[in-house]
Structure formats: C-alpha cells, structure tokens
Amino acid sequence: MKVEVYRYALPLTAPLVLKGETLRQREGLLLRLTDGAEGWGEAAPLPGFSPETITQAEEQLVALDGAALADALLGVKPDPLAGLLPSVRFAVEVALAGVAAGRSGSSFTEALCGGSASATEVPVSALISTSAAETSREARRVRETGYRTVKLKLGGCPVERDAALVRKVVRELGTGVRLRLDPNRAWDFDEALRFAEFVRDLAFEYVEEPLRDAARLGELVRKSDLPVALDESLLDLEPEDLEDHRYAKAVVIKPTITGGVSRALRFARTARRLGMEAVISAAYESGLGTTALVALAGATGGGRVAAGLDTYSRLASDVLAPRPDLARPEMPVVLRAPAPDVELLRRVA
Numbered sequence: 001m002k003v004e005v006y007r008y009a010l011p012l013t014a015p016l017v018l019k020g021e022t023l024r025q026r027e028g029l030l031l032r033l034t035d036g037a038e039g040w041g042e043a044a045p046l047p048g049f050s051p052e053t054i055t056q057a058e059e060q061l062v063a064l065d066g067a068a069l070a071d072a073l074l075g076v077k078p079d080p081l082a083g084l085l086p087s088v089r090f091a092v093e094v095a096l097a098g099v100a101a102g103r104s105g106s107s108f109t110e111a112l113c114g115g116s117a118s119a120t121e122v123p124v125s126a127l128i129s130t131s132a133a134e135t136s137r138e139a140r141r142v143r144e145t146g147y148r149t150v151k152l153k154l155g156g157c158p159v160e161r162d163a164a165l166v167r168k169v170v171r172e173l174g175t176g177v178r179l180r181l182d183p184n185r186a187w188d189f190d191e192a193l194r195f196a197e198f199v200r201d202l203a204f205e206y207v208e209e210p211l212r213d214a215a216r217l218g219e220l221v222r223k224s225d226l227p228v229a230l231d232e233s234l235l236d237l238e239p240e241d242l243e244d245h246r247y248a249k250a251v252v253i254k255p256t257i258t259g260g261v262s263r264a265l266r267f268a269r270t271a272r273r274l275g276m277e278a279v280i281s282a283a284y285e286s287g288l289g290t291t292a293l294v295a296l297a298g299a300t301g302g303g304r305v306a307a308g309l310d311t312y313s314r315l316a317s318d319v320l321a322p323r324p325d326l327a328r329p330e331m332p333v334v335l336r337a338p339a340p341d342v343e344l345l346r347r348v349a
C-alpha cells in the first residue's frame with residue numbers, strides 16, 4: 001500500500017484561545033493511502049487538548065509501513081494499528097475505510113463504522129464561544145438558523161457571571177432548543193456547587209467537565225444533582241472504565257483526541273449500554289476529518305443525538321474544494337469518502 005503524507009495550514013475566522021494557548025491558524029496532516037483505490041485521512045492534534053504534537057504525529061505518519069496497513073485492512077491480528085498516536089490512528093482508520101469503500105463499491109460509512117448509518121440526517125449542535133456581550137446575538141442567530149442544540153462555552157469569569165449568562169441564553173433560545181454547557185474544568189468544587197445552585201431552576205442538557213479535579217465529579221453529582229458529561233476525562237479512561245462513571249449523563253467523544261474511530265465506537269457502545277448519551281464531537285478538523293465525523297455520528301446517534309461538529313465553521317478555508325456545506329443544523333450522512341484538492345497541500349513524505 002502506498003503511503004503519502006501532506007501538511008496543511010488553514011486560516012481561522014478569528015484567533016482561537018484554547019487552554020491558554022492562542023491559535024492563529026489550524027495546522028494538520030493528511031494521509032493518502034493507495035492500494036487499488038485511494039483513501040484519505042486527517043491527523044490534526046489540537047494544542048492544549050491532544051496528548052501528542054503535530055511533529056510527533058508527522059513522524060509517525062511518515063514511518064507508517066504500507067504492508068502492515070494492508071494487513072490491517074484484512075483484519076490481521078494482533079492489530080497492526082496498536083501503538084499509533086490518537087490523531088494518527090484516526091487518520092489511518094479513515095483512510096483505510098476510503099480504500100475499502102473504493103475497492104468494494106460499498107458505502108464509506110459502512111466501511112468506516114462496520115454498519116450502515118442508522119439515520120439519513122445527523123443533527124448538529126451550534127457552538128457559541130464569543131464574548132459575553134455578543135452571546136445573546138449569537139444565541140438568537142443560531143436559533144433562527146434552525147439549530148435545535150446549542151453549546152455554550154463557560155469559564156474564565158466568576159461562576160455567578162457564568163450562571164447569569166446561562167440564564168440569559170436559556171431565555172433567548174426559548175423552548176425547543178437544548179443547551180449544553182462547557183467550562184472546560186475551570187471550577188473548583190465549591191464554585192461548581194454554587195453554579196449548580198444558581199441554575200437549579202433552568203433546563204439544560206448537561207455541563208461538560210465542570211471540575212478542575214475530575215476525580216470529584218461523582219461526588220459533585222451526588223451533592224448537587226448537576227447533570228454532567230465526560231470529555232477531557234476520556235483521555236485517561238478505557239471504554240470499560242465507564243462502568244465506574246455511571247453518574248455521568250453523557251460522554252463527549254472526539255476521535256482526533258481520544259484515539260480514532262474504532263475506539264470511539266467502543267466508547268459509544270459502552271456508554272449507551274450504561275444509559276449514557278454518546279456525543280460525537282469535532283476538534284477543529286478540516287472538512288476532510290469533519291466529514292468522517294458526520295459518518296461516525298450517523299452510525300452511532302440514530303439521528304437523535306446532536307453531534308458537536310460546529311468547530312468547522314471556525315475555519316476560514318478548507319482543504320476540500322469546493323467547500324462542503326457542513327455548518328448547518330442537520331447534515332446528510334456521508335456516503336462517499338472525501339478527497340482533498342492536492343494543490344492546497346504541501347507534500348512532506
């Protein structure tokens with residue numbers, strides 16, 4: 001199997017502040033595998049969130065062994081993909097699915113997820129991460145655009161202010177729109193308790209990772225009844241470990257960060273068995289990676305669970321040309337593997 005690696009850098013619509021780091025452009029890697037048919041995948045570690053750097057991902061991609069990848073496609077055991085970095089595993093699995101679908105003429109979703117899509121449309125959650133002053137306008141805009149789920153970023157100000165903002169947004173969104181909250185581990189235990197008290201009368205779906213000390217999440221739920229979702233915590237967990245986190249209402253699964261498609265499917269399956277919602281979510285991938293996430297969300301969500309794919313709208317350009325229409329409340333489930341415009345890329349191997 002022929003292995004080629006490319007690098008991209010895409011401008012953002014505005015600088016992105018992530019856990020203290022400011023991103024001015026989104027950089028990532030694309031993998032092209034060719035063996036009878038062609039398949040593309042994306043490895044774009046996210047600074048501040050991914051355990052690996054883009055340099056480490058590039059080194060691993062460049063060193064991929066085409067013969068071992070051909071074995072992976074045949075289902076050879078032990079898994080030839082074991083030991084790959086999370087973003088690299090995501091790239092390889094998506095590219096192999098493209099090769100498999102191209103060779104057999106089967107659907108990309110089926111090749112990627114081992115089953116057909118359970119829905120024809122995937123609902124998407126809108127992402128609001130603007131300043132507090134602009135949040136109301138944004139909330140109105142996404143409601144009018146037709147989003148039925150909205151995620152609001154919190155943290156970076158006193159919890160009382162965050163709680164007041166949530167109250168305003170709940171009012172702005174009105175009924176029929178579900179709200180997710182995400183302070184990205186900004187609060188200590190007492191702050192989270194205070195937040196829970198302030199928003200006790202408000203309806204929202206869940207708060208992702210409220211606590212700096214994630215080990216106390218279960219205790220927080222017992223004491224406050226706050227509905228919580230796991231996100232960053234998944235980095236330290238195996239799917240089987242979810243058994244010990246039954247207090248969680250949902251798990252937010254980002255295949256770029258947590259280690260690819262098959263692991264995401266295992267997390268999703270285990271979560272559902274335990275009665276938790278499994279939310280497939282993006283990490284500012286290009287249209288190529290995001291398209292694969294639509295397929296994955298279509299295979300896992302039954303058309304019912306909104307996927308967190310609105311990071312795509314923060315990119316000011318794409319590796320796919322023409323740009324796919326991914327920034328909308330419902331996305332048709334992808335049946336064909338995406339392929340980029342090679343002119344927009346820089347070959348590294």
Ligand SMILES: O=C(O)CCC(=O)c1ccccc1C(=O)O
Pocket residue numbers: 046049125126127151182184208231252281282283284307308309310311
């Ligand atoms: O989940 C979503 O709706 C969008 C994705 C998102 O918020 C996100 C994207 C990259 C890194 C971290 C996060 C997060 O959930 O904290």
Ligand SMILES: [Mg+2]
Pocket residue numbers: 182184208209231232252
């Ligand atoms: Mg989160």
